[in-house]
Amino acid sequence: MQLTELSQIHRPTLDQALEVIRTRAYWTPHPEHPKAYSGDGKAAFDALLGGRIDLGQPGTDDWTGGEVSPYGVELGITYPHPDLDVLLPAMSAGTGAWRAAGPEVRAVVCLEILARISARTPEFAHAVMHTSGQAFMMAFQAGGPHAQDRGLEAVAYAYAEQVRTPTSADWSKPQGKRDPLELRKSFTTVGRGISLLIGCNTFPTWNGYPGLFASLATGNPVLVKPHPRAVLPLALTVQVAREVLSEAGFDPNLVALAAERPGEGIAKSLAVRPEIKIIDYTGSTAFGDWLEANARQAQVYTEKAGVNTVVVDSTDDYKGMLSNLAFSLSLYSGQMCTTPQNLLIPADGITTDAGHKSYDEVVADLAKAVAGLLGDDTRANALLGALVNPDVRTRLEAAAELGEVALASREIAHPDFPDAVVRTPAIVKLDGSRKYWATSDADAAYLSECFGPVSFAVAVESTSSALDLLRRTVRDKGAMTVGAYTTSAEVEQAVEEVCLEECAQLSLNLTGGVYVNQTAAFSDFHGSGGNPAANAALCDGAFVANRFRTVEVRRQA
């Protein structure tokens, strides 16, 4: 594989990505429809089961595995367990050549990795489905093209950032009648060191690719530490990356996998090793905060938990609002970091195109919309997927004790996977009066994240009260998303103001086929990086700019 050939193939894609991150228009080179892909993904996935994924990594001292699909299937796949004292030095060995390759070569090598992953999307779809519990179509789209989009977006940002400074410059400073001072300068982007990706259970590829590709494209080796329940999608990713690096003439050890034994908790010791200079993490607030506080030798990018709010003030499309919200609450059983949790509804009801609706009516109608959307088991299974782990079910069951249940969660049988735990979302009514949250030690249930298919219909005194609660929630708990429904220009402006001040991403009056919990790469930012839910956004300059440094060498000309 010639590097010039890689440039010819991928430079146009890179250029399109560079253009679209500036315009934020719709674009993707990765089709969403399964029929755009060839190959039998199921057969490829099945062939992996019970086998060993040998990546040929140095310092492999054991084989480990133990993934059990949320759909009930034991994967039985084993992965290399690393002796870090051997693997980490081996990962650094290829850094010089990777640095010398420069930003464009690194970008097109990354694009080749993404292209090969893209070609295997059907196989990745099964891998994501059987580790995250996502339904097949969601695993296909979010785990495939959408994840690849986010990876490509990160490569584009990384490339753009690195080429802002030229590789060389002539500098000539006039000195009046004397000869000018003249220097010849060269500028080289250098990576920071080994980058650690700590993967998550729910979106191993979607949340993993931005950091992986941003770091690799900026010259850093990347060690991938997957969630123990979601190793396969990232192991396949590492496999493809090593294959491409090798074929392109680089050291395959620039990308490696660190699988761990059950209960080993390798992330904690890895994160503070001096070789680790960058960390990308998606997961619990507790461990994210720990990383930020303790991995002081590294640049740490975290996406943690938040409490997402939808303010319901008024609407001119009541039906559209209900069906949009119903879909948002149902998708992947509410197990998205972007799923709305708190629906703030004025206690005296709202104005709609279908007349005034009391708080009780809004909640009942929403419950009906969800029940309707999920009334057919086949459709419900296709939307919900399986609960990712037993904790989610425990939390769901406990939620019924928190208040009046407006919509009870329903168990659904999966025709293909009898052991899958599939549950429809619950809606619980809670009193959102100020007295319950306007104190510094408020412990209202809706002021904590309740991850999973649970939403709270919170009766607030007024829209103004809703905005205050929104502000407090974002400030104290963080939010990946905020939604609002209103026909009032004044309310619209007020909710925008809260989001600008508290730094949260806002979706207004979504009643069609776009949902508050979905963001599109190249156009939408995922998270803001400015509230407690995440310290970075996907993807912007700040996400890539500090993954490398620029070394200048100047010589007298």
Next chain:
Amino acid sequence: MQLTELSQIHRPTLDQALEVIRTRAYWTPHPEHPKAYSGDGKAAFDALLGGRIDLGQPGTDDWTGGEVSPYGVELGITYPHPDLDVLLPAMSAGTGAWRAAGPEVRAVVCLEILARISARTPEFAHAVMHTSGQAFMMAFQAGGPHAQDRGLEAVAYAYAEQVRTPTSADWSKPQGKRDPLELRKSFTTVGRGISLLIGCNTFPTWNGYPGLFASLATGNPVLVKPHPRAVLPLALTVQVAREVLSEAGFDPNLVALAAERPGEGIAKSLAVRPEIKIIDYTGSTAFGDWLEANARQAQVYTEKAGVNTVVVDSTDDYKGMLSNLAFSLSLYSGQMCTTPQNLLIPADGITTDAGHKSYDEVVADLAKAVAGLLGDDTRANALLGALVNPDVRTRLEAAAELGEVALASREIAHPDFPDAVVRTPAIVKLDGSRKYWATSDADAAYLSECFGPVSFAVAVESTSSALDLLRRTVRDKGAMTVGAYTTSAEVEQAVEEVCLEECAQLSLNLTGGVYVNQTAAFSDFHGSGGNPAANAALCDGAFVANRFRTVEVRRQA
């Protein structure tokens, strides 16, 4: 003052700055020669002495001061001391309008501030001279045009970073035969909160302006906490900023001063206040490390101490090398963070155009070059300036005990300021054999920063040994600059490799009128941000990208 007028005046300058940070060519809108400026700077400075600088800030609970010029003059100026519980909220009050103004207006307001400071350069020169101890011409250039250049550079980076995302976008996703999904999106850059500038004693404006203007241009209020011995230059800066903000229709409290009582140590309590979201700091490693570890609520940009090295391998311009090094060691009595400290010279000497020179000869010739450069007291005073504080003299005197003194420091009388402490640099010979530094607990004197007019001529076993010591020094102690002299392509490549790997800025074979300790805004990076001397470089994308976030609002179209 109309904002459109400000745009007309300053947009061309901004555009030129945007262009030149891409090309890295020579450029400045701020002339270096005093004759380019009008106004009696001395008279303006004298008029300030013994007076009060009343900035009209809210929450002023006292007046404080106590600066004594390193040249012996008591400034007798008092400044507002803040009640932070009043001042900080007042600073945030204008944030909304400042955010709404957008990146271009913020940039041109910053440029107007810089233009007014530029017009008062002669006055600032005296203020910098009598707080830092710099000689007049250096205070004029580094404290005036060069500092303004670095401020403008930061504004350009901040502007470029903010406009990478458009203010709005239409997004249309095809849906096959159905109508496309359409969204209208808006993107607003929002500041993070109050930015704290912790100023330094030696370069209050040069090291202060990048952070100040980067934060202000990205929408953040800026609280300036000057070094207690160098308040005036930053107080004048704040005064100008408040005046311009006010005239442009913004809240002047977006920029404020926090002067402190002697020994109050206000920086430590300020740095951890929740309102402070960004910190820029130049100073000791100890406090810089403390800030990084403790000011966890803020983005922290630090420039700390380092140990700068020059590797002397060979030269084809022995005389040029000696005179260039002599100037570098002498300028501002070696009190620059970029002054070389360790001159690594092979014990068996070097090859030069003037024949082979032994280690002793090189050191003696360098001592002679320094002595010659500073032989005339008038010239010496013009180059050296005064020692910034008594600690520097103590350190200088102690250095003579460390090894054989190749060049003793000489006390020079200043004709205008009899109380000024003016000292020529000392050069001390040290044994740089590996046995003294190749252990983990090495305590060789040259492995610590010795801030002030002290350089070590370190006899190393070979150039290869020099490169190993350079690597170790940069990795463990950090470096703002590295210099090297060599005629060997192989050595040149090897020293470049060390600098790329350890992330240090390298100047090769400087023998003319450019010195390793000087960097030019728009072209040279100051520091790398990738070794322990500093966690940021002046100036690049990483220096500005995380001072703001982007909030997206999307609506169904």
